[in-house]
Amino acid sequence: MDKNNIIGFVLIAAVLIGFGIWSQPSAEQIAAQQKQDSIENVARAKAENAAKMAAQQKTAQAKAAAEADTTALFYAALQGNATDVVLKNKNVELTVNTKGGVVSKAVIKNFEDRNGNKDVTLFDSKTQSLNFALAAKEVNINTADLYFTPSNQTDSTVTMTAVAGAGKSLVIDYVLGKDYMLHTKVQAIGLASAFAPSTTQMDVQWKDMARQQERGFTFENRYATLTYHEAEGGTDYLSEGKKIENETIEKKIDWVAFKNQFFSAVMIAKNDFAENSQMTSIPQEKGSGYLKQYEAKMKTFFDPSGKTPSEFDFYYGPNDFRLLKRVEKECAFDKDLDMQRLVYLGWPLFRIINRWFTIYVFDFLTGLNINMGIVLILITLLLKFITYPMVKKSYMSSAKMRVLKPKLEEATKHLNKPEDQMQKQQAMMTEYAKYGVSPLSGCLPMLIQMPIWIAMFNFVPNAIQLRGESFLWIKDLSTYDPIIEWNTNLWLIGDHLSLTCILFCVANILYSLMTMRQQRDQMVGQQAEQMKMMQWMMFLMPLMFFFMFNDYSAGLNFYYFISLFFSAAIMWILRRTTNDEKLLAILEKKYEENKNNPKKLSGLAARLQAMQEQQQEMQRKREELERKRKGLQ
Known part of the structure; x- marks a missing residue:
């Protein structure tokens, strides 16, 4: 860079710096600008506030217009004082508020x-609302906007x-029964001219935030469901774990229930709720104090002339199977409501077991006024007594296989090659047949017991009789x-450790050890090696049960613990009272009888043998084709 270039750059820099200094505003100009900015900010804020007020005014006008729909006809009921009227008996206390005229x-x-x-x-009233909406010729009538006057009060x-x-009014009449049922009539008086002749229905809008009533949020939430009953069908419910908004129920229903684990609010319509009702169930967060957000939008019968009222029954009470059957008879609508289905008893097979066995036994034992923990022990003993013949048969089948090992x-022993395993199985089945032993005879009795376990899995969590009942440390x-307990919610475990769950899982491990030892003693050849692989699965199951059942009720865990304890005791007694030498002598005698005329296999064993023979034949054909292919080459 030469001398002239340097001089040029210096002059340009000087000009720019000088221009910046010359163009800089004075202190008076800066103050004036700041003042102008403040004026503009104030003006902008005023404009924003004006727009906001206009929007609020527009909303208020829209609201006023909506209320005007109702109040244009019911101007006299637009204002008033919201007061409470209490209906009560020995079981419930219901508050009816004059604002809206419904149970709050x-x-x-x-x-x-x-x-x-x-x-x-x-x-x-903070979490629940009910509105009856009527579409008249020129107005929309919403009971939630009206103030009602109480009379005939007891x-x-x-x-x-x-x-x-x-001479014109809307009347809601209430009569509380002796238990948990509230009978309701909604009737229009002198309003026939306000409605079109084609008007035959009213809208029902019911909302509620289902409260957490029990200690265990996660467990209670599994059994809190929006449940409904089809007028010509069965009972169904919205998924308890998914967020469901405005699901359409295509068929007519006659009742809808906002259900907790042990309590329900049920609305029953005399003339059914029309097709295409919309139901909402939204699970809430743990710690919120609520389980679900429920909403039901329905249509039902309405007579504008007032000759025939719209009738409803409300049930506010516990989910008690026997109580629901009895209270249902108090309903004035002569319907088969099947309200006892609010107590979930499981899938059809398990429901049959609970409906026609468990409930009767439970009712009998609870009628003795003994502790509920003792009731669970007695039920366990009774079930073990009933299933004992099947358990003994299963054990004796295993014992026979053990002594014949x-x-x-x-x-x-000559069939220990991997390719001989199918032939070995067939040979073993033939030997078992000679001794009169069916290796599968012990499986079916054990499988028969599984429905009982699953039935109790559904029954115990829904038995309200266990609610609040203590036993030992529980x-x-x-x-x-x-x-x-701790405050942090840990993955899989939650915020606590349940003692009965730990006892159940430990008992499950010990029982698994006993059954594995029994099975290992009867297995031949590579079966014993395969059993080692199964051991890991049998040890993992109790661990899985721990994560599943840590939130479950102590009553259910205690039942499973006691059941496993008695199962282990029965197995131990059978092992101690079984004489292997005598049993082997009996089998040897049968062997001599069947030596020249082996007993044919039947049932599942015969089908298994036929399948093995079919597989052997297929294997033989594949080998023959392979030899031919190699011969052609």
Whole structure:
């Protein structure tokens, strides 16, 4: 870079710096600009506030217009004072608010809540709402907007009236039964001219936030469901674990229930709810105090002339199987409501076991006024007594295979190659037939017991009789029994360790060890080696059960623990009382009888042998084709 270039760059820099200094505003100019900016900011803020106020005014006008729909006809019922009217008996206390004229709070007596209060509050006005909507010629009438006047008030009755003018009113009549049923009539008086002649229906909009009533949120949430009953069909429910919004129920339904684990609010329509009702169930977060957000949008019968009221029955009470059957008879609609299905008893097979056996036994034992823990022990003993013949048959089948193990090993020792395993199995089946032993006879009796286990899995968590009942260290058999708790929710485990769950899993491991030893003693050749692989699965199952059952009720875990304990005791007694030498002598005698005329296999064993023979034939054909192919080459 030469001298002239340097001088040029210096001059350009000087010009730019000088221009910047010359163009810089003075202190007076800066102050004036700041003042102008402040004015503009104030103006901008005023404009934003004006727009916001305009939007609010527009919303208020729209709301006022909507209310005007209702109040244009019911101007007299637009204003008033919201007061409470209480209906009560020995079982429930229902609060009917004059604003809206519907039940705003339901308290179920004699059931302690999870905070130690003596009664359970099913819902209140903060979380629950019910609106009857009527579409007239020129207005929309919403009962939620109206103030009603109470009359004919007693502990069990009240009439709520919203006045529309001289001789015109909307009336809601309530009669509380002796138990948990509230009979309701909705009737229009003198309003026939306000509706089109074709009007035959009203809209029903019901919402609720189902409260957490039990200690264990996760466990209770599994059994909290929006349930409904089809008028000409069965009972169904929305998925308890998924978020479902406005699901359309295509068929007519006659009742819908906002169900918790042990309590329900049920709305029953005399003339059914029409097709295409919309149901919503949204699970809530743990710690919120709520289980589900429920909503039901339905249509049902309405007579504008007022000659025939729209009738409903409401049930606010416990999910008790016998109680629901009895209370259903109090319904004035002469319907087969099948409300006892609110107590979930499992899939059809397991439901049959629970419906026609477990419930009767449970009712008998609870009628003796003994501790519920003792009831579970007695039920376990009874089931073990009933299944004992099957258990003994299964054990004796295993014992026969155990004492015959040396003989089978000797008879099949020449078939220990991997390619001989199918032939070895067939040879073993033939030997078993000679001794009159069916290796599969012990499997079926054990499988028969599985439905009982699964049936109890469905019954115990839904037995409200266990709620709040203590036994030994367990404070409440209907929920988990923690030996330690913490605030953090750990993956798979949760925020506690349940003692009965630990006992159940330990008992499961010990019982698995006993059964594995029994099975190992009867296995021949490579079967024993294969059993080593199965051991890991049998040890993993109790671990899986721990993660599954740690949140489950102490009553269910205690039942499984006791059941496994008695199963192990029965197996131990059978082992101690079985004389292997005498049993082998009996089998040898049968062998001599069947030596020249072996007993044919039947049933599943025969089908298994036929399948093995078929596989052998296919293998022989493949080998023959392979030899021919090699010969051609």
